[in-house]
Amino acid sequence: MDKLLWEPAPVPRRGPRPAFTLADIARAGIAIADADGLAAVTMQRVADQLGVTKMALYRYVPGKAELVALMLDIGLDxxxxxxxxxxxxxxxxxxxxxxxxxxxxxxxxxxxxxxxxxxxxxxxxxxxxxxxxxxxxxxxxxxxxxxxxxxxxxxxxxxxxxxxxxxAEGALDDAIAGLVAGREDRFPALSAALREVRPDQQxxxxxxxxxxxxxxxxxxxxxxxxxxxxxxxxx
CATH class of the missing domain: 1.10.357.10 (Tetracycline Repressor, domain 2)
Known part of the structure; x- marks a missing residue:
């Protein structure tokens, strides 16, 4: 796994060149995760996205853990x-x-x-x-x-x-204000603070x-x- 992240893939001296780079594979996984979340990323789905079999994908990346590590490193840039x-x-x-x-x-x-x-x-x-x-x-x-x-x-x-x-912050303030409404005596500090919040402060x-x-x-x-x-x- 260290080599997968830290060392460039060797270029074969003989035979056909690899069809994909590790970055290509990672970006295919990133596209899936961006659209549907990390749980949606599977070796099969990434293989489908690249137009290869899952077994062919395993020749590049040993498994999902390694794939996610590559995705994270390339996604963060x-x-x-x-x-x-x-x-x-x-x-x-x-x-x-x-x-x-x-x-x-x-x-x-x-x-x-x-x-x-x-x-x-x-x-x-x-x-x-x-x-x-x-x-x-x-x-x-x-x-x-x-x-x-x-x-x-x-x-x-x-x-x-x-x-x-x-x-997001405005929605949270509204939710808290709704809970405090009618309960100002119980939550006086919150009630006072919420009265001072302006939309441009959210x-x-x-x-x-x-x-x-x-x-x-x-x-x-x-x-x-x-x-x-x-x-x-x-x-």
Whole structure:
């Protein structure tokens, strides 16, 4: 499996060239998952999409677990170009790009959990986040923790967005308001907060969360008394 993700397929010296690349196969699986979800991806269905037999597909990919790993790595693609940005702007762009990737491929939220083999594109996302923080004075474990927190925020918001794609936050506010109505004495704090919510303040959870997370990171960097060095200085 390591070779499947990390090493290019060898080109045969003799005989016909392979009809498909691993990327071709992964993209066929991605098309199915985007349309019908990860559970709909089977070796048979991917083979049908490619116009080959299932046994022929097994000559390229050993099974569904390996196929999903390829799909995830190709579906996420690589991180955005963060050159010439300070650490905060870089991580903001990084988290928004990851959120967009999860929204574009909701099945990836299910695939990117648990113990599994990580491919080069997915590892490249982590490399990019750590590189953005290099020179800020944070320790290695802290840089990794920042990346994990940002991934969690992007994942959670993407899951909410894809589950209720139209005005997810507004729908939640409306649902809570409906439950609180007539029960204001029991839930006075919620009732007061809901009265202050305006339509233009909804659907800002991604922005708000990113700003607060990065505020905290900035405060930690400032407390260390370190000015940033390198390509990503502290703003």
């Amino acid at each position: 690589g991180p955005p170009d963060l050159d010439d940005r300070d650490w905060r702007a870089a991580l903001d762009a990084w988290a928004r790009a990851l959120f967009a990737a999860f929204v574009a491929h909701p099945w990836a939220l299910e695939a990117a959990v648990g113990a599994r083999l990580i491919g080069p594109n997915e590892l490249g996302w982590l490399e990019s986040a750590v590189a953005a923080l290099t020179g800020t004075g944070l320790r290695g474990d802290e840089m990794l923790d920042v990346a994990v927190i940002l991934v969690g925020h992007a994942r959670n918001l993407a899951a909410q967005t894809t589950a209720t794609p139209v005005d 659907n800002q959870a991604l922005d708000f969360g990113l700003a607060r997370i990065l505020d905290g990171v900035g405060a930690l960097i400032a407390d260390r008394g370190s000015g940033a060095t390198g390509a990503h200085p502290v703003p």
